[in-house]
Amino acid sequence: MSDTTPAALAPAATAGTRKRRRIRASDIFDHAVLIAGSALMLIPLLMVFQMATVPDVEVIKTGPTFTIGDQLDDNFNKAMFQASGFSGENTGSRMLLNSFILGIGFAVGKIVIGMMAAYAIVYFRLRFATLAFWVIFTTLLLPLEVRILPSYEVVQKLGMLNTYQGLIIPLIASATATFFFRQYFRSIPEELVEAARIDGAGPVKFFIDILVPLSRTMIAAMFIIMFVYGWNQYLWPTMITTEEDMFTLVRGIKQITQVMEGNRIPEYGRANLLAIIAIIPPVFVVIFFQSWFVKGLMESDK
Amino acid sequence: MKRAGFTTTWLPILLLLPQLSIIAIFFYWPAAHALHSSFYLQDPFGFGSTFVGLDNYSDLLGNTEYRRIAWFTVIFTVLVTFLSLSLALLLAVKADKVIRGARSYRTLLMWVYAVAPPVAGFIGLIMFNQSWGPLTRLIESFGHEFLLGVNYNDTAFAMVLVSVWKQVPVNFIFFLSGLQSIPKSVREAALIDNPSASGRFWDVIFPLLAPTGFFLLIINITYALFDTFGVVDTLVKGEPGNNPMTLVYKVYVDGFRGNDLGGSSAQSVVLMVLVLALTVFQFRLVERRIHYT
Secondary structure, three states: OOOOOOOOOOOOOOOOOOHHHHHHHHHHHHHHHHHHHHHHHHHHHHHHHHHOOOOHHHHHHHOOOOOOOOOHHHHHHHHHHOOOOOOOOOOHHHHHHHHHHHHHHHHHHHHHHHHHHHHHHHHEOOOOHHHHHHHHHHHHOOOHHHHHHHHHHHHHHOOOOOOHHHHHHHHHOOOHHHHHHHHHHHHOOOHHHHHHHHOOOOHHHHHHHHHHHHOHHHHHHHHHHHHHHHHOOOHHHHHHOOOHHHOOOOOOHHHHHHHHOOOOOOOHHHHHHHHHHHHHHHHHHHHHOHHHHHHHHHHHOO | OOOOOEOOOHHHHHHHHHHHHHHHHHHHHHHHHHHHHOOEEEOOOOOOEEEOOOHHHHHHHHOHHHHHHHHHHHHHHHHHHHHHHHHHHHHHHHHHHOOOOHHHHHHHHHHHHHOOHHHHHHHHHHHOOOOOOHHHHHHHOOOOOOOOOOOHHHHHHHHHHHHHHHHHHHHHHHHHHHHHOOOHHHHHHHHHHOOOHHHHHHHHHHHHHHHHHHHHHHHHHHHHHHHOHHHHHHHOOOOOOOOOOOHHHHHHHHHHHOOOHHHHHHHHHHHHHHHHHHHHHHHHHHHOOOOOO
16 A cells, blocks of 8 residues: 555544644554564574573573673584583584584475476477376375384385485475476476577577576576575484484484473573574575565465 | 377486385285285284284274374364464465565565474473473463473373474465465455455455465364474473373384384374375365466
8 A cells, every 4th residue: 555545554544634743643553563573483483592691590480581691602602512402412503503404405306306307398209298297296295294104114224314315305306396497387488498499409408508597596486486495304314313412402302302302401591592593594595585485485386 | 298298218217216105015915004004903923913803993093092192182282273274374464464574574484494393392492491491480470380291181281382383484484475366456455355364354355365365274183183293392301101192102102112003004094094084175275276367
């Protein structure tokens, strides 16, 4: 709605009041709603952050307060370099590394495999193209969560438990990226292929020299969505990784909770900081590549 | 397929091979396996299994606990979907209206999208901490002692709240882009016809948002059914006990912890059917998608 709209939301909106005044009242209401919404989103995170800066003893006594303490360094060292489990291998830095491997590995794998399959389906005359299309797109119907146990068994049989392959590849077995690139390739004018062929470009050359550079924005958008999706996986990593040196930050959140509920002084500072470290990379990506992110979100969800 | 496609045959097969083999091994095989083992009773010591027909399914339907969990899942899904959609719509309408600070509001309202569900659950644990949690205290000031993980309803409330908090941003982004794609001419015409802003919203803007809304409905139902696993798991601290749980969580608990493979597979199949029904419903909606422009 345009800002010159006479506001019906203002209670004083009678015929007698001056127009400018009414506009202001409704504007204030709009901003109030938005500020309240933003605050509800942000305040929990700020509280968690505040608790990561003060000594644990203080948190146990008072919970979140308004004072920023000086323990951030200390808690950071504990969170990143001190292990909480039995094997001593699930330090924050190790989990951070695993999270990046999962996030990036998943995004890259999905994009590469999806682009290849979409290229084959859209640009080649294949007898079984329709069949391939349906075989691939049926996977959109069933999320990993509903076939989680049999998938686990398959990975176990293949001896891929506690490996990065076992973590990443089964997650790729859904055709979201393929579908996305298929839609995009179909929107590219046909004259382009014809021109390329007249100029003597073969299918490989056309793909690498024309189609991939042309899809740069799409690839970026897809990468952001997939990176966040991979980074935030929980159920699958929980089942596949049982060795602590394979934990991702999100997978390790249960251990983080247990650190918090530990028998001696619960380590709130460390737990809260680990949660924040788990949040920062995907949030950073989403905020700084906002327009690509929104584009990817709009088009990947069919 | 493009008319002017390439005619090479070995290359497309090579290109499709990685995708098809991953799907065959990690999608069709497990899905078929789930279907298969849902008709069998697994020996508890791992010595083979016996064919029991539809017993696993009838056990499931006769099981009062399962029915209770199914009911909870339905109520949970309805609440999460309704609350996150309506809150997001309100915020999107306001964010679409304001001129100053529009970008900042957009950023502030959407970053939570990137927070993983279990991390959101962790934040919920902090907020509802028994002794000093800010929300525990707030509720206490209304005269109710909030017991997360102990009181069934309290835990359910926390699950709904955290799930809504996590889901509002996605809906907000979609609604906002839906609103921004409404042509200015339509709004101006409405402005002439209808002096009341709320009247204009319900008569003109809301119907125009209907396609986005229907689409989001499906997304939100899927979210509440499946993606809230992490929220549920962290809020009950991995101890289901007497706490509320969703159907997906039950599949995990029975199959992974309880070793009831047949029962868990039957549950998986029930969920598969549910998702398929939802998808068919979604496709039919998309087909008949209401277009006003």
